Amino acid sequence: MAEAATAERILVVGPAWVGDMVMAQSLFKTLKARQPRARIGVVAPAWSRPILERMAEVDEVAALEVGHGEFGWATRRQLAAELRGRFDRAIILPRSWKAALVPFLARIPQRVGFTGEQRYGLLNERRHLDKTVLDQTVKRFVALGLPAAEATGGDFALPRPALRLDPDNLAQLQERLGLSARPAIAMMPGAEYGPAKQWPLAYFRELAEALVARGHEVRVMGGPKDAAAGDEIAEGIEGVHNLCGKTRLGDAVDLLADCAQAVTNDSGLMHVAAAAGTRIQAVYGSSSPAYTPPLTPDADIHYLALECSPCFQRTCPLGHTNCLNQLSPQRLLRAILAASDTAPS
Known part of the structure; x- marks a missing residue:
């Protein structure tokens, strides 16, 4: 009982993107491996709850109901009041000023994050980010959960994300969506960042036709914004299902786990598929597989490494x-x- 009573209570302020939230599980796994009885809470956008609920390491989700780009002072202050006195340490993953506000207002004694946006006072342990050492997003997340001296060299383990699956939910989805028993290939044509990360839709369609001809079922997956792209890929091809906007984020975990492989841009769903155990065929354009690789050894990377790559631009500057x-x-x-x-x- 004494060990449980003294177990550290850790609040993590999570990122605002699907892929980054999946990669944050590497941090949660690191924290639990070192302190199995630690309690981990995550401040996160409400949309991310279905992903966080698939992570065995997360004990609590504190939803921050603030729109993208919105400051939301009253909402942050209210959430901080609800969290006050309940955590010993806060790890702030985003580098923005507002991301550090809730732990500060909640009076969490130890608040660690990378220096950024003049967060003096909001953080009481500010760490310098050496991008040459911490050259991947997942490394930066895990480093903040380690003692500073241990994280400095960048030579530490990176546990792979692994999301819990729900077989009963999958069975219901298969029936509702009219999916077949043929070996399935997922296609994720979206990339929230911009068109410089999006493989041409005509290429997805050509590939889908070739796969169906070889006996595969193709599932085009994404959010409501991707529905038109899904129609362009699937229209008139029997065996290609446009599921964009027809499922929830948690459903995507189970549907992707049921696919033999996934063809995907560098996107949030790429990381979901990797964490669901699906083999990845990852297409990289303006971004770099060195910076945000799928966190699985079961992946093929398709990247041309042209002289102008990676530019990290939303649209091609050339x-x-x-x-x-x-x-x-x-x-x-x-x-x-x-x-x-x-x-x-």
């Missing part, structure tokens, strides 16, 4: 987007078929 246009559907098809041949039966 106007040609060759980093994506020169990645042919035939290349992806060969990789999918090769992975299918080597998969355990």
